[in-house]
Amino acid sequence: MHKNLYLLLSTVDPGVIRTSGCRFLIWALFACLFAPVTSSAHLLNMTELHLDSTHPTSTQLTIKIDLGQSLMTAEEYWNASTSNIQEQSIMIDRIADQIKSGVWLMVDDKAVDLELHSWNLEASSLEAIKNPFSPQMAQLVFDLNSTIPSEGSVEIRIGEQLEVPWPALLRMDHASSPLPISRLLTESERSSRPIAFGGNLETPEEEFSAKAVLAIQTLVPGLKWIALGFQHIIPKGFDHIVFVLGLFFLSTGAKTLIWQVSCFTLAHSLTLGLATFGLVSAPGAVVEPLIAASIICIALDNLYSESLARWRLMMVTLFGLLHGLGFASVLSGLDLPRENFLSSLLLFNIGVEIGQLTVLVMACVTVGWMRSWSQYTERVARPATISIAGIGTYWLINRIAFI
Amino acid sequence: MKNKLGKARHFKNAVGILFVVCSIAIFDVAFSARNNPPLLFPLTGRASGEFPDNWIHGSKSAMDNTDPAIQVHAYNEHTYILRENKAINYEGAFMYLFFGNGVAMLIDQGSTSSPALFPLREVVDQIIRGWEEQHNQANTELIVANSHLHGDHYAAWNQFVDRPNTVMVGLTHEEMMAFWQIENYPQQIVTYDLGGRELVVTGTPGHQGSELAIYDGWTDLLYTGDMFYRGRLYLEDWDAWVTSIRKLRTIADRYPVAHLVNNHIEMTQQPGVDYPIGTTWQPNEPPMEMTLDMLDIAVEATNDIDSPGIYIYDDFLIYNQIPWYTTTDP
Numbered sequence: 001m002h003k004n005l006y007l008l009l010s011t012v013d014p015g016v017i018r019t020s021g022c023r024f025l026i027w028a029l030f031a032c033l034f035a036p037v038t039s040s041a042h043l044l045n046m047t048e049l050h051l052d053s054t055h056p057t058s059t060q061l062t063i064k065i066d067l068g069q070s071l072m073t074a075e076e077y078w079n080a081s082t083s084n085i086q087e088q089s090i091m092i093d094r095i096a097d098q099i100k101s102g103v104w105l106m107v108d109d110k111a112v113d114l115e116l117h118s119w120n121l122e123a124s125s126l127e128a129i130k131n132p133f134s135p136q137m138a139q140l141v142f143d144l145n146s147t148i149p150s151e152g153s154v155e156i157r158i159g160e161q162l163e164v165p166w167p168a169l170l171r172m173d174h175a176s177s178p179l180p181i182s183r184l185l186t187e188s189e190r191s192s193r194p195i196a197f198g199g200n201l202e203t204p205e206e207e208f209s210a211k212a213v214l215a216i217q218t219l220v221p222g223l224k225w226i227a228l229g230f231q232h233i234i235p236k237g238f239d240h241i242v243f244v245l246g247l248f249f250l251s252t253g254a255k256t257l258i259w260q261v262s263c264f265t266l267a268h269s270l271t272l273g274l275a276t277f278g279l280v281s282a283p284g285a286v287v288e289p290l291i292a293a294s295i296i297c298i299a300l301d302n303l304y305s306e307s308l309a310r311w312r313l314m315m316v317t318l319f320g321l322l323h324g325l326g327f328a329s330v331l332s333g334l335d336l337p338r339e340n341f342l343s344s345l346l347l348f349n350i351g352v353e354i355g356q357l358t359v360l361v362m363a364c365v366t367v368g369w370m371r372s373w374s375q376y377t378e379r380v381a382r383p384a385t386i387s388i389a390g391i392g393t394y395w396l397i398n399r400i401a402f403i
Numbered sequence: 404m405k406n407k408l409g410k411a412r413h414f415k416n417a418v419g420i421l422f423v424v425c426s427i428a429i430f431d432v433a434f435s436a437r438n439n440p441p442l443l444f445p446l447t448g449r450a451s452g453e454f455p456d457n458w459i460h461g462s463k464s465a466m467d468n469t470d471p472a473i474q475v476h477a478y479n480e481h482t483y484i485l486r487e488n489k490a491i492n493y494e495g496a497f498m499y500l501f502f503g504n505g506v507a508m509l510i511d512q513g514s515t516s517s518p519a520l521f522p523l524r525e526v527v528d529q530i531i532r533g534w535e536e537q538h539n540q541a542n543t544e545l546i547v548a549n550s551h552l553h554g555d556h557y558a559a560w561n562q563f564v565d566r567p568n569t570v571m572v573g574l575t576h577e578e579m580m581a582f583w584q585i586e587n588y589p590q591q592i593v594t595y596d597l598g599g600r601e602l603v604v605t606g607t608p609g610h611q612g613s614e615l616a617i618y619d620g621w622t623d624l625l626y627t628g629d630m631f632y633r634g635r636l637y638l639e640d641w642d643a644w645v646t647s648i649r650k651l652r653t654i655a656d657r658y659p660v661a662h663l664v665n666n667h668i669e670m671t672q673q674p675g676v677d678y679p680i681g682t683t684w685q686p687n688e689p690p691m692e693m694t695l696d697m698l699d700i701a702v703e704a705t706n707d708i709d710s711p712g713i714y715i716y717d718d719f720l721i722y723n724q725i726p727w728y729t730t731t732d733p
């Protein structure tokens with residue numbers, strides 16, 4: 001450590017040293033009081049660990065370390081690097097034992113032993129080894145006595161008894177992971193903490209919910225498209241919800257409601273399909289204000305009609321065609337798969353219908369039971385319809401003004 | 404009578420509808436006022452900024468240094484430049500914090516790991532809190548990224564690993580490129596949307612094999628990391644650096660550049676003279692930011708240099724494939 005400090009100090013502007021008037025005193029103070037600070041400055045020779053578990057039959061841990069600045073003296077390292085292979089082997093075995101007792105590798109909380117496989121000692125000169133600015137790195141490759149399973153966790157810890165040039169960059173490659181995983185070990189954070197591989201990437205709760213979703217998707221492959229269709233009514237399709245409620249508040253009879261919803265559904269399914277195939281299209285700047293206008297029309301008709309007129313069904317069908325164009329603009333952003341285009345479109349539509357039916361069921365549960373009440377029309381349907389008309393008017397103004 | 408009743412009914416309906424429209428409008432306006440409009444980072448024009456007159460530059464005696472561990476400088480309201488105190492680490496590395504809507508990106512994490520000596524996370528959290536208060540923002544996500552993979556630029560990376568609402572880009576080449584969605588390094592030039600702030604990112608190897616340059620279209624700052632700064636440009640791959648420095652020139656031709664900003668200062672104000680490696684006091688530092696003229700000189704140098712060695716220019720030294728510890732000192 002101290003020889004490193006001297007080297008570091010010798011690189012400082014000589015003028016700085018001269019003005020102090022006492023080089024030794026500064027050197028001593030520097031060495032005693034600022035050793036931790038300057039030691040962290042040697043970032044060129046930081047340690048690197050690479051755990052490679054991409055081969056099915058073997059796993060290796062490669063450690064690149066500045067041995068001449070850490071576990072050996074510069075002279076020892078120079079001797080080792082210039083010795084013949086037998087002598088080198090004896091010296092490196094001693095270092096490997098130190099590393100094996102200081103580096104703990106845990107696979108699924110079980111310790112794994114390391115066995116030295118090979119090594120390479122880089123050293124251009126003794127002076128270069130001594131100079132902290134010219135790191136001469138040794139590379140030691142260890143075999144693990146077991147392979148890392150496709151699912152599991154790995155933790156690497158550098159024990160307190162092993163001092164390496166810090167920080168230590170850890171890289172893990174695993175066959176089940178498309179990207180490597182990196183961690184930084186420092187003097188105060190010597191563990192990588194457990195790193196999950198394969199399917200074991202989430203916490204137990206997350207794992208359970210992810211598995212449940214996957215299981216449902218496996219059972220019903222089109223669930224995703226049904227869910228997306230549903231979401232485009234609840235909660236994203238507020239204007240469609242309001243329109244469907246407009247249909248709901250026209251009359252007290254279930255038959256009237258079923259006729260209207262059927263016409264609306266058939267119509268918007270038709271334009272949704274045609275628009276998805278590119279056979280019809282209309283700009284959003286036109287469709288969106290018209291959807292708002294359709295809500296106003298339905299609400300006003302509710303206020304002044306007592307029963308379901310035939311022309312009302314035609315109007316609902318027309319508005320259905322319009323709403324289908326609105327859905328189509330959303331669907332175009334979803335990028336339906338080419339290979340399952342028709343089934344995905346159908347499933348999306350089913351999701352939309354389920355969403356609409358959910359709205360109607362909720363309306364029935366909330367206010368439908370009051371339909372037999374003599375004041376239902378005046379106290380429930382009319383205020384609700386006025387609100388629907390108001391919302392439609394606001395949207396119409398807003399969409400014309402801002403689209 | 405019936406007509407009168409009908410008119411009254413029309414009137415009541417109309418008033419009711421108007422009431423609903425007005426109520427929604429009032430609610431909408433009030434709600435919009437409560438939610439801040441998004442921060443805008445237009446590419447037209449230039450968001451100006453200022454550099455400090457002097458950066459903290461160490462002191463004669465490290466033990467007597469009274470400067471903060473990290474100097475925080477607001478280049479402008481959404482751009483911060485941080486410098487590590489040279490008394491803590493001679494590298495005196497610069498770090499950058501860019502803000503966008505709902506997100507901040509910290510580029511590089513300095514040369515010291517210890518939070519006691521170098522409390523980078525604490526400082527970054529303070530900046531983010533202050534920025535959120537100033538701009539009525541909340542839950543700002545932090546992205547911890549790196550210009551390249553040398554230890555003097557990610558030593559404090561660990562301080563952020565357990566930070567909530569934080570994306571750690573990673574310290575391998577593959578993780579970095581996956582984050583930026585660079586599939587063809589270093590040629591590919593990608594655009595990254597940092598909360599409405601457009602960053603143009605591309606590979607610039609030469610000094611290190613994972614280095615990136617980042618152009619911020621809002622401030623017109625071109626961040627060149629360690630591959631071009633006022634100091635010793637240590638080049639491990641000359642050919643790659645030549646391509647990279649020429650690419651920087653191409654980017655500067657394509658986009659308006661206000662300043663080139665980077666990671667270190669190692670030169671003195673005397674042309675061609677650097678501070679010795681390891682210096683912890685640099686009282687005579689030039690500014691950190693560089694100009695396009697300096698970039699042109701570097702581009703010109705690529706035509707002249709044909710062998711390894713040290714090449715001295717007024718504002719930088721090119722260390723072409725020679726050891727880091729080699730010095731120009733007499």
